[in-house]
Amino acid sequence: MSSTVLEVRNARKTYDVTRSRRTERLVAVDDVTLRVEAGETVALVGESGCGKSTFARAAAMLAPLDEGEVRWSGELVSGLRRRQLRTHRPHTQLVFQDPAAALSPRMRIEEILAEPLHIQGRGVEGAADLLDAVGLDRSLGRRLPRELSGGQRQRVVIARALALQPRLLVLDEPVASLDVSVQAQVLNLLSDLQAERGFGALLIAHDLAVVSSVADRIGVMYLGRIVEEGPAEEIIANPRHPYTRMLVSAVPAFSPSERRDRVPVAGDPVTPWAGLPGCTFASRCPAVTSLCHDRVPEPRPHAGVRVACHHA
Amino acid sequence: MRTPDLRFWTPVTVLAVVVTACLLGPALVDADPIAQDLGNRLEAPTWLGGNGGLLGTDSFGRDLLARTLAGGRVSLAVGFGAATGAVVLGVLLGLLAGYRGGRLDRAIMTGADIWLAFPFLVLALAAVAVVGSDIPVLIALLTLGGWVLPTRVTRTVVHRLRGEDYVVAATGAGASDRYVVLKHLLPQVLPVTLVVWSFTVGTLVVIESSLSFLGLGVRPPTPSWGNLISDGTVYLETAWWIIAWPSIMIALTVLCANTLGTALRRRLSGAGLDPEVLS
Amino acid sequence: MSHTLVIDDLWIEAGTPERPQVLVRGASLTVPRGGVVGLVGESGSGKTVTCMSSLGLAGSGVRITRGSVRLLDTELVGADAATMSRVRGGVVGTVFQDPLSSLNPLQRIGTQIAEAIVLHRGGRAAQHRARVVELLASVGVPGPEQRMRAYPHELSGGLRQRVAIAIALANEPALLVADEPTTALDVTVQAQVLEVIRAATRSQERSALIVTHDFGLVAEIADRVAVMYAGQIVEEGPVDEIFDSPRHPYTRGLLASRPTLEPGRRRLAAMPGRPPAPGQWPDGCSFAARCASATPQCGEAPPVRTTPNGWSRCWLPAGPTLEVVR
Numbered sequence: 079m080s081s082t083v084l085e086v087r088n089a090r091k092t093y094d095v096t097r098s099r100r101t102e103r104l105v106a107v108d109d110v111t112l113r114v115e116a117g118e119t120v121a122l123v124g125e126s127g128c129g130k131s132t133f134a135r136a137a138a139m140l141a142p143l144d145e146g147e148v149r150w151s152g153e154l155v156s157g158l159r160r161r162q163l164r165t166h167r168p169h170t171q172l173v174f175q176d177p178a179a180a181l182s183p184r185m186r187i188e189e190i191l192a193e194p195l196h197i198q199g200r201g202v203e204g205a206a207d208l209l210d211a212v213g214l215d216r217s218l219g220r221r222l223p224r225e226l227s228g229g230q231r232q233r234v235v236i237a238r239a240l241a242l243q244p245r246l247l248v249l250d251e252p253v254a255s256l257d258v259s260v261q262a263q264v265l266n267l268l269s270d271l272q273a274e275r276g277f278g279a280l281l282i283a284h285d286l287a288v289v290s291s292v293a294d295r296i297g298v299m300y301l302g303r304i305v306e307e308g309p310a311e312e313i314i315a316n317p318r319h320p321y322t323r324m325l326v327s328a329v330p331a332f333s334p335s336e337r338r339d340r341v342p343v344a345g346d347p348v349t350p351w352a353g354l355p356g357c358t359f360a361s362r363c364p365a366v367t368s369l370c371h372d373r374v375p376e377p378r379p380h381a382g383v384r385v386a387c388h389h390a
Numbered sequence: 391m392r393t394p395d396l397r398f399w400t401p402v403t404v405l406a407v408v409v410t411a412c413l414l415g416p417a418l419v420d421a422d423p424i425a426q427d428l429g430n431r432l433e434a435p436t437w438l439g440g441n442g443g444l445l446g447t448d449s450f451g452r453d454l455l456a457r458t459l460a461g462g463r464v465s466l467a468v469g470f471g472a473a474t475g476a477v478v479l480g481v482l483l484g485l486l487a488g489y490r491g492g493r494l495d496r497a498i499m500t501g502a503d504i505w506l507a508f509p510f511l512v513l514a515l516a517a518v519a520v521v522g523s524d525i526p527v528l529i530a531l532l533t534l535g536g537w538v539l540p541t542r543v544t545r546t547v548v549h550r551l552r553g554e555d556y557v558v559a560a561t562g563a564g565a566s567d568r569y570v571v572l573k574h575l576l577p578q579v580l581p582v583t584l585v586v587w588s589f590t591v592g593t594l595v596v597i598e599s600s601l602s603f604l605g606l607g608v609r610p611p612t613p614s615w616g617n618l619i620s621d622g623t624v625y626l627e628t629a630w631w632i633i634a635w636p637s638i639m640i641a642l643t644v645l646c647a648n649t650l651g652t653a654l655r656r657r658l659s660g661a662g663l664d665p666e667v668l669s
Numbered sequence: 670m671s672h673t674l675v676i677d678d679l680w681i682e683a684g685t686p687e688r689p690q691v692l693v694r695g696a697s698l699t700v701p702r703g704g705v706v707g708l709v710g711e712s713g714s715g716k717t718v719t720c721m722s723s724l725g726l727a728g729s730g731v732r733i734t735r736g737s738v739r740l741l742d743t744e745l746v747g748a749d750a751a752t753m754s755r756v757r758g759g760v761v762g763t764v765f766q767d768p769l770s771s772l773n774p775l776q777r778i779g780t781q782i783a784e785a786i787v788l789h790r791g792g793r794a795a796q797h798r799a800r801v802v803e804l805l806a807s808v809g810v811p812g813p814e815q816r817m818r819a820y821p822h823e824l825s826g827g828l829r830q831r832v833a834i835a836i837a838l839a840n841e842p843a844l845l846v847a848d849e850p851t852t853a854l855d856v857t858v859q860a861q862v863l864e865v866i867r868a869a870t871r872s873q874e875r876s877a878l879i880v881t882h883d884f885g886l887v888a889e890i891a892d893r894v895a896v897m898y899a900g901q902i903v904e905e906g907p908v909d910e911i912f913d914s915p916r917h918p919y920t921r922g923l924l925a926s927r928p929t930l931e932p933g934r935r936r937l938a939a940m941p942g943r944p945p946a947p948g949q950w951p952d953g954c955s956f957a958a959r960c961a962s963a964t965p966q967c968g969e970a971p972p973v974r975t976t977p978n979g980w981s982r983c984w985l986p987a988g989p990t991l992e993v994v995r
Contacts, residue, residue: 119934125855125856125857125858126855138562140558140561140562163564164564164566165564167562167563167564168563168564170562171562171563172558172559172562174555174558174559176555179554179555179556180555180556180559181556182556182574184577190556193560193563194559194560194563194564197560197563197564197565197569198563198564227943227946228712229943238559241563242563257711257712257882257943257944258711258882258884258923258926258927259711259922259923259926259939259940259943259944260943261926262926262927262928262937262938262939262940263939263940263941265928265937265939266936266937266939269934269936284855284856285856285928286856286930287927287928287929287930288928290928290929290930290931290932290933291928291929291934291935291937292928292934293934294934310932310934311932311933312932314930314931314932315932324857325856325857326930327860328856328857328859328860329856329885329930330859330860330863330883330885330886330888330889331885331888331889332885332888332927332929332930333888333912333913334888334889334891334908334909334912335909335912335913336888337888337889346825346827346828
């Protein structure tokens with residue numbers, strides 16, 4: 079069995095939008111290829127509208143792709159019919175951003191944890207152990223979600239995701255809705271669980287500081303394309319793509335002594351209509367040349383990092 | 391002790407009394423609603439100085455108390471039956487539309503829009519002329535008059551719930567469509583459809599009465615509130631009581647149905663279910 | 670008079686008078702002239718309700734039961750509606766978290782800014798056109814003469830927040846109050862809006878009170894920091910001291926648990942437990958249950974320990990403090 083728990087190739091997703099009586103195509107995910115190994119955390123960062131959430135759901139086969147292949151531990155799952163897919167479901171589980179929306183308000187915690195086991199026809203006795211695994215007291219099993227705090231709810235969401243012993247966890251902004259002091263606890267919990275159980279993790283986040291502390295590899299997305307991808311340490315220490323540099327420079331100071339003048343962040347993102355020529359970042363890039371408007375840059379390797387820029 | 395919610399219990403109680411009285415009609419009243427007594431025509435009620443029993447008699451001498459209760463059985467049967475049919479049909483269509491989405495959703499919703507554009511009463515008149523007006527036929531016909539609202543409401547709720555993370559999580563664990571619908575969607579749809587049902591009862595009782603009033607619904611001598619009113623129109627000045635009782639019953643039923651619907655909607659919004667869907 | 674805003678021993682509660690729920694207990698805070706104060710805390714700390722109640726913007730179920738809020742020479746607690754109308758928008762400009770809901774979707778943004786001016790300076794909207802253009806330019810909106818005709822939904826989140834700031838600054842208020850002004854924005858947009866706020870608070874003698882959970886924002890623009898926990902301010906001081914040598918264990922723990930932007934996967938220094946909700950505050954020091962340095966003495970309400978430039982509410986002696994462990 080291969081150790082590559084997730085392999086997505088050439089993923090593409092577009093939406094048709096009617097704009098003043100003409101129907102145009104909007105590109106949400108554009109030719110994205112990504113791998114996640116067992117025991118590894120790969121983070122996808124980018125701002126709103128960059129397509130990372132769409133991609134994450136597609137990788138978990140919870141949203142459709144127009145083109146591209148999704149493989150879970152080597153098995154091609156993107157072409158499967160619904161019925162066949164169901165037997166593969168335990169492989170990949172999703173952790174959502176908003177713990178309040180992710181738990182059915184009418185079910186008790188123990189029912190919520192038993193639900194995936196029940197659906198897959200497995201025994202439900204292990205459900206209570208899941209609470210131990212995420213550091214929650216067993217007595218919480220009888221409660222309803224609204225009686226729990228945000229941090230406790232998110233632990234339940236994680237526990238539920240572990241119920242089927244997945245090889246891959248897809249986490250969509252798992253700590254963004256939590257209090258600051260609780261974020262660190264949940265991030266540590268995820269790291270510990272990964273070390274214990276060896277699953278691979280695809281983490282969607284917008285906070286570079288969070289990502290730098292938990293990711294092994296980072297992919298930077300802008301308007302549906304991965305513009306830079308490689309080992310986390312290298313990307314944080316040495317960002318090459320102008321957008322990555324912009325993201326890094328935009329992170330607020332850690333303390334007042336680190337206040338610095340920033341490269342002014344130019345403009346707003348363009349709308350990603352299909353068929354736009356050239357690099358999607360050209361309109362905001364400080365290093366733009368005429369080549370950037372003509373040709374879409376292909377990712378090229380630089381010291382272990384793949385960068386999609388004509389001038390990296 | 392908490393004060394009971396009168397806005398809920400009052401219409402429920404009144405409706406229960408009305409329904410029970412109509413159902414128990416023959417047990418409560420000696421007189422036969424159909425038996426004529428031509429010697430006793432157009433008599434006023436006893437408490438108005440006449441000779442006509444509790445509620446008076448009509449132009450054929452038939453006892454109006456018996457007729458009103460018997461008419462209630464018919465009108466309420468058609469009203470409640472058709473409302474139930476409409477809601478069942480509506481929930482099924484709404485589930486299909488909301489869950490499947492895409493073309494099926496558009497087809498059903500367009501069908502609903504087109505249906506609303508037609509004047510239902512006119513269609514009903516034409517239909518009755520063709521298929522007759524037996525009570526089961528009327529119930530089926532009026533079901534077609536009320537399916538749009540429950541369809542719309544169900545579709546909206548399902549459409550919203552389908553995207554909720556905990557539903558996605560169930561799918562992610564390998565749940566079948568049937569599981570998702572039964573376990574997560576239907577329990578949230580049913581309370582809302584109860585409200586719709588309540589309002590629909592009121593609407594359909596009025597429609598049935600209108601049809602019967604025009605002579606195209608329940609045919610005499612079988613009484614229905616609508617044709618009782620029709621009988622009494624001519625005698626408005628001389629024997630006003632003939633119209634009075636069925637009119638009061640219709641008004642009371644519809645008022646209770648609507649008040650009950652509003653009370654249920656308030657209770658639902660207290661429980662966090664989306665009341666905007668219903669406005 | 671050296672302070673723009675003085676909040677003194679403010680107590681705020683919600684719920685019915687028979688069953689009250691205390692949200693804020695004895696909050697005191699000053700915003701000096703030209704100073705920028707960051708009020709930091711997590712959920713349930715009471716920071717937002719302190720700020721909103723002071724301006725009379727809290728909901729109908731929330732009331733101030735004790736204390737005073739002095740804005741320049743006007744007492745705001747118990748002030749009548751006319752005074753509050755004059756103060757809000759005139760002396761105090763407010764910016765909220767969500768620019769989409771704080772702007773009127775049916776009015777052009779230029780009109781909204783002009784109306785804010787008309788409300789306090791009189792005249793008609795058309796007369797203030799030049800000032801509207803000037804304000805939009807000052808918050809960095811490109812092409813202000815054309816943009817002022819736009820509707821809110823036609824603008825991006827960052828532009829909308831700039832418009833909200835322009836409205837807040839329209840009448841040159843002495844105090845700018847912002848509640849989570851950058852939280853709903855993307856990080857590159859946050860950086861842009863942060864610069865706008867910084868510029869707005871640097872020029873003139875304008876003071877600012879920034880309520881946020883984001884220490885990064887505070888590190889960037891605040892002069893002084895007040896930290897709230899469980900309805901109380903537990904530490905207050907100059908921003909350098911708070912970050913480099915925090916005295917209260919909660920401040921220390923909170924600062925230490927933040928992830929830094931540096932290479933290398935690592936565990937974070939997490940604090941155990943979670944902030945208590947209003948109504949579940951323990952007796953004595955509300956942080957004792959989570960505190961690594963707690964002693965039996967912490968069962969009693971701790972005193973305020975002052976330092977040359979600030980103070981903290983803790984039994985620990987205010988002597989040499991531990992550096993923040995990264």
